[in-house]
Amino acid sequence: MVSRKIEIMDTTLRDGEQTSGVSFSVSEKLTIAKLLLEELKVDRLEIASARVSEGELQAVKKITSWAKEHHFLENIEVLTFVDGGKSINWMLESGAKVQNLLTKGSLNHLTHQLKKTPEQHFKDIESTIELATKKDIKTNVYLEDWSNGMRNSKEYVLAYLDFLTNQKIERVLLPDTLGVLTPDETYKYVTALRERYTKLHFDFHGHNDYDLGVANVMEAVKAGVNGLHLTINGMGERAGNAPMASVIAVINDFLDNCEVNVNEKALNKVSKLVETFSGFRIPVNKPVVGANVFTQTAGIHADGDNKNNLYFNDLMPERFGRKRKYALGKTSGKANIQKNLQDLGLSLNDEELKKVTQRIIELGDKKEIVSQEDLPYIISDVLDSDTIEKRVVVENYVLGHAKGMKPSTTLQLKVEGILYEAHAQGDGQFDAFMNALKKLYKIHSKRELPKLIDYAVRIPPGSHSDALCETIITWQREEKEFITHGLDSDQTVSAIKATEKMLNII
Template sequence: MERPIIEIMDTTLRDGEQTSGVSFVAREKIMIARLLLEDLKVDRVEVASARVSEGEFNAVKMICDWASARNMLSRVEVLGFVDGKVSVDWIHKAGCRVINLLTKGSEKHCTYQLKKTLAEHVADIREVVRYAQQCDMSVNVYLEDWSNGIKDSPDYVFGLIDGLQDMGIKRFMLPDTLGILNPLQVIEFMRKMKKRYPDLHFDFHAHNDYDLAVSNVLAAVLSGVKGLHTTINGLGERAGNAPLASVQAILKDHFQAITHIDESRLNDVSRVVESYSGVTIPANKPIVGDSVFTQVAGVHADGDNKNNLYCNDLLPERFGRVREYALGKTSGKANIRKNLERLGLELDEEAMRKVTERIIQLGDRKELVTQEDLPYIISDVLKHDGANNKVRLLSYFVTLAQGLKPMATLNIEIDGKTYQESSSGDGQYDAFVRALRKIYKGVLKRTFPMLVNYAVSIPPGGRTDAFVHTVITWSYEGREFRTRGLDADQTEAAIKATIKMLNIIEES
């Protein structure tokens, strides 16, 4: 079977900008156009609609000047309308040489929106096409609402194309404008088009109202379509358009189709468009979502070590990404070892057991554990494993209420004896330390270390809802030393560092 060659036209800058709340400024448009054409290597880009605004005109002019200097002008397209010379003049003046002419692809649209007959509409279209060609412009034609047209009024659709096919129109672009089709219908209707017009170039333009855009795009390829329209991240009106990343992956892996797309740049370009558009990419969005190349279950990480048992053809390296192994309550030793390998760390079995237990404990509290947190966890667990500690915090209770000083009550075991004390303070941790100091100074008649410095940080790449790393410097009997605490709660982290300090002085 011959591998199909598919032409990709990306319309992020035109149809994608019709996403609710999305508007690209001129500099963003030219940056996205450059990324699409130079980095991703899409075949064509649709960058605007004619007559929108002066700002849009300037953006198109900038893109066309840039493309012209790089011999890419023929790959830049602008949507135009059947309005005599107006759209053509606007597009031509902006420097663009390809017009995508929006015609009515259903009898209903022609009758109720234009209030014209098919013959009248065809005559108007031919006038615009002739004028564009006189201006040395290439013409593609959109059949707006084609999906309803071919379903409800196929004779109208055929009559429209019959009236235009002698005009030298380069592409007839067939949109599922309202996203109403399913894949079986796409195959049925597209094959009718191909059978009747075997020599015409057809593009398919999908919308995602039923979450079928990608499926419909692939059905169109099965039916012999030569061109597809996509957007980055599936941007577009209502539920959006077919996302380029998903379309590319399925074309290559399931149809062995040939495109010019550089897959390794898909993720980077998606992130730029996410930033410019303000539309966040869902974490589980195929190919470009944050978590789609993250193994969570420990058994999956173990399988990856055994001949890649849990890998498919969607290898992250294809898309400029790497596989990650989540750390949480479902993490096994394999997940942790994968992360340790990335960090260049190695632990024995007993240490692995302790670290695994700690990560599972944190996962049960719904804390997010990142790879960057791992060295801190290892330090926290292995340096102070608590097995022979002389000081153990049995329980504590802290309160914070508006208009009242924070209070702390603690129950602590020191050398096998239990002590309880309460105190107020300037903060929750201060109240805890004051209560502790009462026990050491008032009951035990012992010197309590002086707090010299208190530093709080979030491990690099960590999340504020995951860990707080607290380092406290103490002065005791003429020497200074530091203890560390790691927890999602700042007070808890400081208390852990303090209990570690007490065990150090008990051993000295």
């Protein structure tokens, strides 16, 4: 079967910018436009609405200037209005050559918003198209609220399309403006138009109010649409538009007789850039581009992947410039840890692996995810702890820190089964802990505590504020130096753990 080419029109810079709280700068719009056309390789870009603002005009000028130089000018589109030629004049000033003319696709909108008859509306549209043609501007036509038009005033929609067949237009754009269509309706309505108007080029523009955007796009393609309107990360008004990444994956994997130009490998890169510029955060579970979607958490899944890729599907992360990860935490198990060890080029024997697994489970109870970068620190801490006989235990402590008051610590220390307690203040929480410890040793032991001569804290490169901390303390006793390590998600606690190791060494 011969493949059918589906045109992809990205409207992130127009409809996507209608996301509440989002506004791209001129330079951001230009950067995104370049990336969408050159790297993602979408067929067309809808970049702005005419007559919105001076900033919007400057952005369109910048983009059209660049597009003309790089032979993309015919791929740049602007939303325009039936306004007696004002939008056309705006386009001429901006340098854009393709208008997406917003018109009424339902009798309800026409009657109550424009308060005109169909004949009056068609006459205004015809005048606008004629003026655009004279000015060498190509026209695509939006049928706003088309989905409700098909539901409630189908005769009007058909009369309008009959009229458009005699106009000099390139494409008819079919928006589900309010995101109300079901997949069955989408297929039925598009099929009806496809069979009646065999020569018209139809685009489908889906909104996601019921989370049916991708499903509706899929049915529109099956019914024969020629093009789709999508946005990066599903940005758009209200619940947003059909998301680019999900739709491209669906077309490539489930619609065998269709093809798109979009470069899958660039999807994640573009997604992250748009996230940064827009401030519109990608949910971690968003298909294809979410942070968690290629991360296995359950140990049984990692085990299955080891045995025969049992938990893989066709959505391989490498398709999108990403990599599969295996989360470390209380549900991960040995298989997840082995996967991460392989990535780091590390190996442990069965006993060591068992101990490291137990430590990660303990940490996972306090910290949702342990990163791969944390793993060497955990291994070091576990193996280091195994060499020390534990005769001294920091049983309990209370750390207090309040503004305007000195930090304080109440400490319970168990030495060979006997519990001791002390309270002290200090210049910081760890200093208060050490002062309490010195009190106990002064009262109950003839030994002197070693001198702390160096204290260093580090977290894995690229980590965030919830990272595991490794505290490395250098002690001096009788002219000899030795080092202990502590590991925890809390910096003071990691220092206390390093100190507990020191107490057992001495």
